[in-house]
Amino acid sequence: MIINTNVLGEIEIDSKDIVHFPKGIPAFEEYKQYVIIPLDEKSPFYYLQSVQKPDLCLIIAQPFVFFPDYEIEIADDELQILDVNGEAADLAIYLILTIPEDFRLTTANLLAPIVVNPKNRQAMQYVTVNVKYSTRHPIFRSESMAAAAKEGD
Amino acid sequence: MLVLSRKIGESIIVGDNIEISIVDIQGDNIRIGIDAPKSIKIFRKEVYEDIQAENKRASGDLDQMKTGLQKLKEFKPMGNQRGGDGHVD
Numbered sequence: 001m002i003i004n005t006n007v008l009g010e011i012e013i014d015s016k017d018i019v020h021f022p023k024g025i026p027a028f029e030e031y032k033q034y035v036i037i038p039l040d041e042k043s044p045f046y047y048l049q050s051v052q053k054p055d056l057c058l059i060i061a062q063p064f065v066f067f068p069d070y071e072i073e074i075a076d077d078e079l080q081i082l083d084v085n086g087e088a089a090d091l092a093i094y095l096i097l098t099i100p101e102d103f104r105l106t107t108a109n110l111l112a113p114i115v116v117n118p119k120n121r122q123a124m125q126y127v128t129v130n131v132k133y134s135t136r137h138p139i140f141r142s143e144s145m146a147a148a149a150k151e152g153d
Numbered sequence: 154m155l156v157l158s159r160k161i162g163e164s165i166i167v168g169d170n171i172e173i174s175i176v177d178i179q180g181d182n183i184r185i186g187i188d189a190p191k192s193i194k195i196f197r198k199e200v201y202e203d204i205q206a207e208n209k210r211a212s213g214d215l216d217q218m219k220t221g222l223q224k225l226k227e228f229k230p231m232g233n234q235r236g237g238d239g240h241v242d
Contacts, residue, residue: 099221
């Protein structure tokens with residue numbers, strides 16, 4: 001099927017690739033179907049594009065490239081929502097990025113990652129109970145940004 | 154909305170297995186204890202509002218997102234590429 005998107009234009013998707021968020025995601029609760037499209041091969045970045053709403057698109061990233069120590073614990077009851085039978089380790093975890101005008105100040109939402117069961121493509125934005133995580137962690141360390149800024153972009 | 158008064162040490166039962174008790178009151182600060190099954194998600198309302206607001210911000214400006222993503226892709230920060238260790242200082 002072909003879907004219309006603001007960011008990627010018209011794209012063809014396979015209905016088998018649609019990821020279902022039974023509860024939607026906070027702020028966009030009514031939209032439950034998305035596709036996850038890699039930015040390009042080997043990139044840690046992906047588009048999370050709504051199938052229903054062309055202008056609803058989020059950038060998500062693999063957490064461990066930027067936060068190697070990132071860890072979340074998902075309660076058994078939550079795993080049931082995703083219909084996980086085997087190991088929780090099989091789940092795919094992504095962080096939603098907020099990219100401001102100065103992209104070097106991009107932040108990641110560590111508090112509430114996107115969790116996908118690749119086997120049945122059931123997904124949710126999971127709210128971790130870990131108090132050390134917030135919705136806005138810089139993905140680059142400040143010293144590396146400063147060094148890059150000195151280089152003159 | 155049901156509104157009722159409670160004193161310190163008193164509690165409220167919700168459904169079959171949730172008990173909410175008033176632990177302490179200091180001025181306008183009230184400490185609440187909640188006994189509930191693990192399957193019941195409990196968090197401060199601000200947490201959910203914070204996530205809603207961040208999702209809106211993250212998807213707010215698609216042009217900025219596109220430009221930023223392109224730069225992000227090409228960006229090779231000096232030294233340590235990774236962000237913080239995930240801890241809030």
